[in-house]
Amino acid sequence: MEFNLSDEQRILKESVDGFLAAVYGFEQRHKYMKEKGGWSRAVWSRLAKQGLLGLPFLEIDGGFGAGPVETSIVMESLGRALVLEPYLPTVVIAGGFLRHGGSAAQKAIHIPSIVDGSRTFAFAQLEKHSDYELNDVTTAAERTADGWVIDGEKLIVMNGENADALMVTARTQGTRRDRTGIVLFLVPATAKGVSIKNYQTQDGLHAADIVLSRVEIGPEAAIGDPLNGLPLIERVVDEARAALCAEAVGLMDESLKMTVEYLKTRKQFGVTIGSFQSLQHRAADMLIALEQARSMSMFATMAVSFDDPTERAKSIAAAKVQIGRSGKFIGQQSIQLHGGIGMTMEARIGHYFKRLTMIEHAFGDANYHLRRVSESGALL
Known part of the structure; x- marks a missing residue:
């Protein structure tokens, strides 16, 4: 291929x-x-x-x-x-x-x-109880003569502070974890009843907790199937997971380059620390982890186009497992090999590890996706 x-x-x-x-x-x-x-x-x-x-x-x-x-x-x-x-x-x-x-x-x-x-836009999906499950939704959308009224609370909405509009998941029928009855709505960020609390995340980005209190929107605000929007949500989130895999590869690649360069220039006992064989072995292990992540990121990119949603989800879940494992290993080794300076805000390498850590938890960490792969009957 x-x-x-x-x-x-x-x-x-x-x-x-x-x-x-x-x-x-x-x-x-x-x-x-x-x-x-x-x-x-x-x-x-x-x-x-x-x-x-x-x-x-x-x-x-x-x-x-x-x-x-x-x-x-x-x-x-x-x-x-x-x-x-x-x-x-x-x-x-x-x-x-x-x-x-x-x-x-x-x-x-x-x-x-x-x-x-x-x-710009933001995706308001996560709730207090939902963990990584896209179908765990309690935010309610009630149909009215003029459209919809939405009530609920969403957490850690990336770009929620600046977004002009929010893509909000809400339930029109059914109970908390039903897979049907979930719809995606386009809500203006300035709509009456939208309350936004902003904060900075560990990786330097900004997120917001958003409360929607009797927010009135028109009938044209529903995106996709007005009765069963979960397949659309799962498809786009899988695309987001694949995109995050690619971003993580860029972070890991740059982390390895910076670490190797540091090993070549940092001196200890009168010689560069990169001359120590044990540190060379660590750098080699980092390279292997990077290439494993890169290959699985390519696989996730291919899987985005799979017609079968089950195969697509299983494949991208497998990629997210490897990305999480490689990102954690490369991030930790990068910090260790940089020594104490790697822990400071002034050191660029620490910011890469923070972003890798946030990606690990975005739309499911390695343990969550490993369980999904296991439940699908596939071997990793």
């Missing part, structure tokens, strides 16, 4: 890497973190001008018609540069919901605003 990038994909990779190298140095990132919501509008606008925000959308919708491979290329580059901007919640997740489930009117209204960078 051919795993090499095409000429167009190589150009895309070189273009994104070159752009981020110019605008996303470590000191520049610190400045972006101080802006409202923790990311730079100027960088977001330049990502739009580069065409990266319109990458996965069809040409008839104003995009470029790219596929999962191109998304993984961009996500890996974003990980390598520790980018703060909300590409995942806006382009991958909200864009995925619109691509796969949006009506013609919804696409016409919202996709152009994603492509040109004028609006």
Whole structure:
């Protein structure tokens, strides 16, 4: 099977890497973190001008018609540069919901605003009790003569502080863990009854806890099947998991490069510590873990296009297991090999480990996905 990038994909990779190298140095990132919501509008606008925000959308919708491979290329580059901007919640997740489930009117209204960078989105799904289960939803949506009324609370909503609109999962019928009766709604962040509490997460990004109290929305706010939206939600979340796998590979790749460079320059007892055989072995183990993660990330990228949702979910779960294992190992070894400096806020390497840790817990950690793979009857 051919795993090499095409000429167009190589150009895309070189273009994104070159752009981020110019605008996303470590000191520049610190400045972006101080802006409202923790990311730079100027960088977001330049990502739009580069065409990266319109990458996965069809040409008839104003995009470029790219596929999962191109998304993984961009996500890996974003990980390598520790980018703060909300590409995942806006382009991958909200864009995925619109691509796969949006009506013609919804696409016409919202996709152009994603492509040109004028609006960002957030996915409000997690609740206090739901852990990683997408079908565990108690937020309620009640049908009215004029549309819907939504009541509920959502936690750790990435980009929730700055989003112009929220993609909210809510239950229209059934009990807490029923797989039917879950619908996705598009809710304006400024709608009456929406309360947003913002905070910074461990990796430097921003999230919000959101309370929806008798929020009234029109009938056009429902995305996809108004009675059974869970298959759409699961499909797009699987795409998000695959994208996170690619981002993690970028983080791990850069962590290994930084660590090897440190081993080549840091001296102890009059010699570089990279000359010690035991540390060379650790670096070699890190490389093996990276290549295992890279191969499984490629597999997840391929699995996004699987027609069978069960096979897609099982394959991406297996990839998330390996990404979690490799990320934890490479992150820990990177910190140890850097020594005490690796624990400081001034050291870049520690920020990579923090982001890897957050990715591990996004949409299911390694233990959760290992259980999913085991229950599916597949061997890992």
